[in-house]
Amino acid sequence: MTRPSVTEFLPAAIEAGEAILRLYAQGTPVERKEGGSPVTEADRAAEAIILAHLARLAPDIPVIAEEEVAAGRVPETGGTFFLVDPLDGTREFINGNGEFTVNIALIADHAPYWGIVSVPVSGELFYGTMLDGAFAARIESGGLGESFAIGVRETPPEGPTVLASRSHRSAETDAFIERAGAADIVSAGSSLKFCRIAAGKADLYPRLSPTMEWDTAAGDAVLRAAGGSVVTLDGDALAYGKRGRVEETDFLNPSFVASGGRVDPKLLKG
Incomplete structure (x- = not known):
């Protein structure tokens, strides 16, 4: 096609x-x-x-x-x-x-x-x-x-700027931010967070609560095209077209981290 x-x-x-x-x-x-x-x-x-x-x-x-x-x-x-x-x-x-x-x-x-x-x-x-x-x-x-x-930027030496969901922040997110050694934390809504990382304005966006594929796909595409990555807590690239899974809602995303570069596996495992 x-x-x-x-x-x-x-x-x-x-x-x-x-x-x-x-x-x-x-x-x-x-x-x-x-x-x-x-x-x-x-x-x-x-x-x-x-x-x-x-x-x-x-x-x-x-x-x-x-x-x-x-x-x-x-x-x-x-x-x-x-x-x-x-x-x-x-x-x-x-x-x-x-x-x-x-x-x-x-x-x-x-x-x-x-x-x-x-x-x-x-x-x-x-x-x-x-x-x-x-x-x-x-x-x-x-x-x-x-x-x-x-394009994405290299993480500043003083530490990353971390974007947190304005409406869906959780205790797990706060723990991730602490592990990441964030120099700055910025609250933001919607898929704009992916684009801020893609434009070199921030470095990490952890999303440790449910999202649907349509919430993330466009921003994910922009970020990957800019040189970034979006990975699950297993370190795999976030995948799309997830349906027909046992006891799982179709098109439901797992927790993920969007980043301007490679994500340290230690951050993912907690």
């Missing part, structure tokens, strides 16, 4: 972000999905826009999208498929702090082949591919401004 170019799909993320911003400005009621996680009209509107773009540009590639899965619409995937989180950081959206993102990723052979992360409030957009590297750009007047290459 021919794998489509990431640049074809940048307008989908931009248009979805514009729809989110309109609803962000006017406010939208919050509902609760099964399991208690929040969902808003902005999630649904952004997903509908993205799905329309994907159907037009790559009709033969299956799509696993968060709200479609919640509605019970889950196609067979095979080796190549899209993962879509139309509004990652719904809690950030509800709380009004602006740290929410639009995420589109193409998965091939259980790895993120390319990914797009758009930050509607700040106008930032990040994208990366396994072949071409990682890039950042500004969204300007509904289009994409000039893109420039980004």
Whole structure:
């Protein structure tokens, strides 16, 4: 199967972000999905826009999208498929702090082949591919401004900057931060954390509580393209397309650590 170019799909993320911003400005009621996680009209509107773009540009590639899965619409995937989180950081959206993102990723052979992360409030957009590297750009007047290459940094001698989830921090995360000898701890929401590491602004992001594949795939793709890594606590690269496992939810991620470089195994084992 021919794998489509990431640049074809940048307008989908931009248009979805514009729809989110309109609803962000006017406010939208919050509902609760099964399991208690929040969902808003902005999630649904952004997903509908993205799905329309994907159907037009790559009709033969299956799509696993968060709200479609919640509605019970889950196609067979095979080796190549899209993962879509139309509004990652719904809690950030509800709380009004602006740290929410639009995420589109193409998965091939259980790895993120390319990914797009758009930050509607700040106008930032990040994208990366396994072949071409990682890039950042500004969204300007509904289009994409000039893109420039980004890459991870070497950990500063004084110690790493560690990113911690704003909404999902745990005692295990705090213990990891202590083991890592963090020089600075920055709270942040959504997949933006992967992109901050990819752009050389931070060094580590431990996520030691549950996530779904659509939460991580696009940011993971950007970070890997920038020279970083995302590994489980066993030291294996985070894999995608996890389904049909005994007593495991389909597309559920294990705990992982995102890093600008190789992760010390001692950090992973605790």
